[in-house]
Each structure stands twice: as structure tokens, then as C-alpha cells.
Amino acid sequence: MPPTIPDIVIGRLPLYLRALTRLAQEGQQVTSSHELGQRLGISSAQIRKDLSHFGGFGKQGTGYQIPYLVEQLKQVLKVNREWEVALVGAGDLGSALAHYRGFVNRGFRIACVFDNSPDKIGKTIGEFVVQPTEKLAEVIREHNIKIAMLAVPAEHAQDVTDELVAAGIQGILNYAPININVPENVRVQYIDPVVQLQRMTYYIP
Amino acid sequence: MPPTIPDIVIGRLPLYLRALTRLAQEGQQVTSSHELGQRLGISSAQIRKDLSHFGGFGKQGTGYQIPYLVEQLKQVLKVNREWEVALVGAGDLGSALAHYRGFVNRGFRIACVFDNSPDKIGKTIGEFVVQPTEKLAEVIREHNIKIAMLAVPAEHAQDVTDELVAAGIQGILNYAPININVPENVRVQYIDPVVQLQRMTYYIP
DNA sequence: TAGATTGTTAATCGATTAACAATC
């Protein structure tokens, strides 16, 4: 069995990938742990150590070939493919997500949108026809979708979560401002802007 | 000088506050570190230790009075007041944020919305008239706003950040998928859904 | 009182950093 990589390391890899992709866009071919660390506010030692969990991607004296490192990180994170994502909730936020152009090229594509409001079912949002939540399990199973984004009111978050899990979803990005319970084989990530704002105000006089 | 509290502790307080607020909504008066920990997937010892940095809020044998603990946490996090927030970027995401009803009651209120697109300037989004970005510094100074949410394209994020910082902003919630550089007295939090999705795919077969 | 739970100390665990031989 391969050694387990700390989750905190996994959490930094997408940041490395994002910064490297940008460097590549700026036309740069090579970088160093020092340069990357400066951009990210992370020590160079930490970057080298993190990367070394997955192999030696650099060359002494030279640094890292950006296109190569980008490919390697995509492979590690399994985003060298396109994941179909189910979006539940077609309110303002769900709508913004449905229109967001930033998923493609980074490994994700919204494949379907659900909502339980009669106002919204059947309407078109971006390129999607909003489907009733009752169809959720069926569509997710049919497309073999593994990831969902949850943009429903907090009161419905747990119920929808249970449906998603029952349908085979293994990762949930939860925008509802509430903790959800899932089996341990399901990963959850949270986005709550207020939580992050509250983390800043502590420091502001 | 009071001892410095680890930032990782500060980062958990909003989660405690959110869970406690919900417990209160459900009509519960008292909770224990064990119960709260179960809800959040955090050990009871950690919760007690975190809280103990700020004082003894509980009673042996009984636990914590929820309304009291909520007030105390709000005070610690300085959200027992209302912070005015500047929103920059009136695209899909900015629009969704402008309509979001979840800021009020948790310590925040969007006070103004900016965009540099002639299409959007002067238009109404929710209760706000979109103002040109050139007005940014003036309005922020006038209202003494300390916090901004950044929902502009990545290419403009650093430029807008520099303007915000020059105008006296001390906390930035950055929705643009790019790292921004700020002086060390300014706090930045990031929201990039793709980063969080990529952190999950590593674990999904 | 007996049972429950806190706040805190000490022990454990894990993550970060410093340093450097290897080498491009």
C-alpha cells in the first residue's frame, strides 16, 4: 500500500496548479520552488517537500519545467480528464454557477441542473434545462456522475445530500451555510462567504 | 500584550458560531462540547481548548448556554456589529452576491457595488445602483468601508486589489481564481470552487 | 449525592523549516 499523503498537502496542490497555469499563460517555461513560493506566500521548502511526495519533478540547478509539472499535478489530482458535475439549486447562486465559464479546462463540466420549484423546472439556465429534483437519482446514475454542487437553502441541504449520496455521489461542494452529514467515503467541501468574512473581522480593528 | 491566538483557531470559531446559531434556531438552549463536536466532526477536546483561549464560557456538568456562547463568539469575531462591504464586479457572481440574503444577521451588509463595464454602470442590481470603478476609492473612504468582495475576472484582480488597498480596505474576499498580493496588514480569503473540487477528485476513484 | 462536563496540563502526533549533499 502506498503511503498516505496528508490531506493538507493535497489541499495545496490545486493552488500550485493554478499558479503554474497562470505562469504558463504568461509565457514562462520554467520556475523554481522559490519563485512559486513567493507568488503563493509559501516557503520554498514546503513546495519541494509537497511535490516530493509524488516524485522528483524538478532538476537541480534549473527548477521545474512548467508544462511538465502542470501535467503531473493534473494527473495526481485526476483532473487530466473532465468530471461531470450535478448542480442542485437554480437560484441566484446556482444560476451564476451554471453560467460560470471557469470549470472547463480545469477538469469539470456541469452536466445537469436540478431544482424543486415549479417556477424553475423546465426553464433554461445557460445551456441547461432545469430538471425536477425527483429526477436527480435517475440522471446521476445514468451519467455516472460522482460530484455535485449544492446551492439550495440550508433547510434542504441535508435532505438533498442524502439523495445525492444514495444516488452514488462521492464528492459534494456545499454552498449552503450548514454542516451536512455524509458517510465517510463521501468528501465534502464547504463554501460559505460569511464564514470567511468572519475569519477576517477578528483581525480588523 | 495578550497572547496571540493561532489563526487556525480563529478559523474554526465561525463554524462554531454557525452551528450554534442553528441549534438555537432549532430551539435548543444548552449544548456540550461533545454534541457540538459530533455535529461538526471535530473532537470535543478541540472545541473546549479553542473556546478556552477566550474565557470559560461553560459550566461543569452542564455544558454551554447557547445564546450566551453565541453572543460571546460574536463579540470575539467582532460580528456583534454590522460591517459594510464593498462589492467589486457585477457579473453573474457579483449579481448573485448582491442578491444574497445571508449576509445580514451574520454581521455584514453590502453597501455598494462597482463595475467598470459601461453596460452595467447605472443599472440596478437588487437594491444597488452599479457605480463605476473610478468611484471606488471615494465611496470606500466616505463610508469608511474596511472589507471588499472581489468578483472580477482574474486579469483585473491585482489592479483592483491595489486600488482597494490604497483606499483603506483591510480585508478582501477574493472570488477571482488567482493569488493576489497585498501588504501584510491586509487579510485575504479565497473562494475558488475549482480548487475545492480538485481537492476532492484526488480521493475519488 | 452521583453523574456529567468543563478547563487545563502533559503527552502525542503531525507539519513546517532549516540545512545540505547531490547534481544539473
Place this chain on the structure above:
DNA sequence: TAGATTGTTAATCGATTAACAATC
């Protein structure tokens, strides 16, 4: 070669957990 930078080891630093006296 001389300079630069990696990958890795060991040392340091910090965070979490276990345990328990205090006490409601």
C-alpha cells in the same frame, strides 16, 4: 567550473488528543 536549485533528512515548531481534577 561556479552557481543554482533540487530532494531529503533531521530538527523545530505547533496543533491535537488524552486524561483528569475541579465542580456544577
